[in-house]
Amino acid sequence: xxxxxxxxxxxxxxxxxxxxxxxxxxxxxxxxxxxxxxxxxxxxxxxxxxxxxxxxxxxxxxxxxxxxxxxxxxxxxxxxxxxxxxxxxxxxxxxxxxxxxxxxxxxxxx
Amino acid sequence: xxxxxxxxxxxxxxxxxxxxxxxxxxxxxxxxxxxxxxxxxxxxxxxxxxxxxxxxxxxxxxxxxxxxxxxxxxxxxxxxxxxxxxxxxxxxxxxxxxxxxxxxxxxxxxxxxxxx
Numbered sequence: 347x348x349x350x351x352x353x354x355x356x357x358x359x360x361x362x363x364x365x366x367x368x369x370x371x372x373x374x375x376x377x378x379x380x381x382x383x384x385x386x387x388x389x390x391x392x393x394x395x396x397x398x399x400x401x402x403x404x405x406x407x408x409x410x411x412x413x414x415x416x417x418x419x420x421x422x423x424x425x426x427x428x429x430x431x432x433x434x435x436x437x438x439x440x441x442x443x444x445x446x447x448x449x450x451x452x453x454x455x456x
Numbered sequence: 457x458x459x460x461x462x463x464x465x466x467x468x469x470x471x472x473x474x475x476x477x478x479x480x481x482x483x484x485x486x487x488x489x490x491x492x493x494x495x496x497x498x499x500x501x502x503x504x505x506x507x508x509x510x511x512x513x514x515x516x517x518x519x520x521x522x523x524x525x526x527x528x529x530x531x532x533x534x535x536x537x538x539x540x541x542x543x544x545x546x547x548x549x550x551x552x553x554x555x556x557x558x559x560x561x562x563x564x565x566x567x568x569x570x571x572x
Contacts, residue, residue: 380559389460389462389564390549392560392561440558441558442488442553442559442561443502443505444490444500444502445502446492446500447499449499
């Protein structure tokens with residue numbers, strides 16, 4: 347599976363958009379990009395995934411660059427409850443093998 | 457989203473005893489369930505993958521005789537930590553997926569195991 351690189355930590359003001367970047371320069375053509383988050387001492391939560399088109403759901407938007415080497419997860423109006431570790435994962439095609447890296451710790455501040 | 461439960465949420469046991477952790481998909485049929493382990497301040501590590509009615513597939517370095525996995529139905533998988541030792545103390549998390557996308561997984565709340 348493709349290696350992903352994320353910043354270790356980020357801060358965001360409550361009510362503002364949180365933009366979390368992810369580099370996946372070795373991603374292959376059929377590998378999707380998945381985003382999960384883990385709030386402290388809980389199980390991870392699926393957020394969104396995409397292949398090459400931008401995606402949006404009730405939780406977030408996913409912007410994937412045209413060359414697919416990077417992506418950005420956008421939380422449009424961050425709240426304190428969005429404070430969590432966010433993981434960007436590019437697993438081998440539909441194998442279920444999610445390799446969790448260190449992720450980005452997002453701290454939403456009032 | 458789909459709901460996955462785990463029981464117990466935490467357990468304390470003596471060294472040498474066995475502990476069973478249950479993982480249930482409450483509102484969907486999970487063709488595949490996954491077990492992860494997470495040590496403090498570390499990320500999740502996949503331990504094994506189990507499909508209903510068949511033997512689990514373990515990741516490299518995970519002892520299959522120590523971590524027994526049973527996936528007897530489409531809604532229940534169990535992980536038994538046999539002869540637990542203090543180094544097995546960890547946060548154990550299961551996840552479940554349907555047949556449409558194995559990469560879209562729904563996670564349980566986790567079980568905190570402490571071995572004394």
